[in-house]
Amino acid sequence: MERNDFPKDFIFGVATASYQIEGAYNEDGKVPSIWDVFSHTPGKIKNNENGDVACDHYHRYEEDIKIIKDIGFDAYRFSISWPRVMKNTKEKNEKGLDFYNKLIDKLLENNITPFITIYHWDLPLFLYEKGGWLNDDIALYFQDYSSILFQNFGDRVKHWITLNEPWCSSFLGYFYGIHAPGHKNLQEAIKTDHNLLRAHGYSVEAFRDLVKDGKIGITNVTTKVEPADETEEDFYVALLVDELTNGWFYDPIIFGRYPENARAILQRNGIEIFENDMNIISKKIDFFGINYYTRQLVKYAPEEPFMFRTIEGELEKTEMGWEIYPEGLYDMLLKIYNRYKTPLYITENGMAGPDKIENGKVHDTYRINYLKSHFENALKAIKDGVDLKGYFIWTLMDNFEWAEGYSKRFGIVYTDYTTQKRYLKDSAIWLKKFLEGK
Numbered sequence: 001m002e003r004n005d006f007p008k009d010f011i012f013g014v015a016t017a018s019y020q021i022e023g024a025y026n027e028d029g030k031v032p033s034i035w036d037v038f039s040h041t042p043g044k045i046k047n048n049e050n051g052d053v054a055c056d057h058y059h060r061y062e063e064d065i066k067i068i069k070d071i072g073f074d075a076y077r078f079s080i081s082w083p084r085v086m087k088n089t090k091e092k093n094e095k096g097l098d099f100y101n102k103l104i105d106k107l108l109e110n111n112i113t114p115f116i117t118i119y120h121w122d123l124p125l126f127l128y129e130k131g132g133w134l135n136d137d138i139a140l141y142f143q144d145y146s147s148i149l150f151q152n153f154g155d156r157v158k159h160w161i162t163l164n165e166p167w168c169s170s171f172l173g174y175f176y177g178i179h180a181p182g183h184k185n186l187q188e189a190i191k192t193d194h195n196l197l198r199a200h201g202y203s204v205e206a207f208r209d210l211v212k213d214g215k216i217g218i219t220n221v222t223t224k225v226e227p228a229d230e231t232e233e234d235f236y237v238a239l240l241v242d243e244l245t246n247g248w249f250y251d252p253i254i255f256g257r258y259p260e261n262a263r264a265i266l267q268r269n270g271i272e273i274f275e276n277d278m279n280i281i282s283k284k285i286d287f288f289g290i291n292y293y294t295r296q297l298v299k300y301a302p303e304e305p306f307m308f309r310t311i312e313g314e315l316e317k318t319e320m321g322w323e324i325y326p327e328g329l330y331d332m333l334l335k336i337y338n339r340y341k342t343p344l345y346i347t348e349n350g351m352a353g354p355d356k357i358e359n360g361k362v363h364d365t366y367r368i369n370y371l372k373s374h375f376e377n378a379l380k381a382i383k384d385g386v387d388l389k390g391y392f393i394w395t396l397m398d399n400f401e402w403a404e405g406y407s408k409r410f411g412i413v414y415t416d417y418t419t420q421k422r423y424l425k426d427s428a429i430w431l432k433k434f435l436e437g438k
């Protein structure tokens with residue numbers, strides 16, 4: 001497989017997120033985020049690590065852009081830190097806007113197309129203190145914030161993603177409690193997800209007025225859910241979990257309603273489902289972003305609240321314990337495209353590996369094999385009719401992996417956190433050759 005096997009206008013990119021790489025957590029007027037608070041709370045993050053410095057990208061962005069350029073990527077997906085550009089619900093932080101203006105200008109200077117993610121989980125603390133995603137007003141606060149970004153960057157940035165993985169923001173942040181703000185309440189998760197989707201819709205509405213020549217979408221967790229065994233019960237719970245994990249975040253945007261089986265099981269467990277603003281939530285988008293990593297095997301378990309248990313699979317696994325399952329990418333690309341008939345980008349795909357550095361080298365052949373097999377499945381999906389427009393690797397450099405701290409390395413570039421030196425792994429060198437094959 002070669003780069004030229006993909007369509008001529010197909011985009012290969014690399015992705016990051018503000019809290020995971022920027023550092024400078026309290027510099028130049030940036031106010032706290034819920035992740036600053038959460039990571040400073042003992043016991044929340046492995047080894048009690050935090051994003052105070054991370055990859056120091058705030059000061060090293062020019063060096064990092066040079067690496068992106070040298071590897072040969074067409075595009076770079078990054079997120080804006082809401083608390084870095086807004087001091088409160090009304091006042092902008094000019095120094096924060098300046099940082100992103102310089103970043104965007106440097107990308108364009110290097111002929112790298114910027115893709116902006118408006119929200120990648122670092123909610124300003126001043127909003128959390130007003131109820132955060134539980135407060136219905138947040139959808140309009142998000143519209144105001146989005147509009148400021150569109151007005152400041154929309155002249156140069158034409159590809160926008162409103163939210164990254166609302167499933168994580170709502171279910172990991174408000175139900176499982178392993179992400180900020182660390183709540184454990186299913187009703188709150190369902191409520192926050194609805195407000196996240198409302199915020200998405202209001203942002204799309206503003207975008208249509210402010211960036212008329214731009215494209216906007218949303219990025220969702222997209223996991224292949226499969227029955228552990230070929231029994232009717234396992235097939236049923238696989239359908240249910242697919243609706244809860246995937247459909248719950250896709251269906252409202254295209255169909256203006258939540259998937260019925262998941263809805264029924266939630267209501268049967270006494271959970272209130274929200275319907276307001278479905279006309280806003282389903283404002284027409286230009287693409288879906290798919291974040292694909294692995295599959296989830298589920299087993300019928302009537303004793304469980306949602307009648308299923310997740311089963312550990314037998315396939316080779318990454319350092320996250322996720323099975324390496326490239327076929328699942330093909331399956332989900334076909335499924336999502338055929339169900340929603342909306343253009344797609346793979347906005348994240350990659351793996352955490354047992355990366356060891358020796359004499360400045362990291363021999364991550366496993367990551368090269370991972371990327372090759374997923375590229376092949378993406379290409380197969382294109383050949384089978386999927387309007388797939390691009391593929392962003394997660395991630396540029398090792399960075400702050402949320403609750404895992406710095407223990408998990410997803411980068412194609414190795415980050416030495418003591419020196420902040422970057423080292424191209426073998427996977428980056430392989431990618432450089434692959435991308436040169438234009």
Ligand SMILES: N#[N+]C[C@@H]1[C@@H](O)[C@H](O)[C@@H](O)[C@@H]2O[C@H]12
Pocket residue numbers: 017020164165291348394401410
């Ligand atoms: N875990 N993991 C890796 C990666 C995470 O680092 C990103 O921030 C998320 O968008 C998504 O979960 C995927």
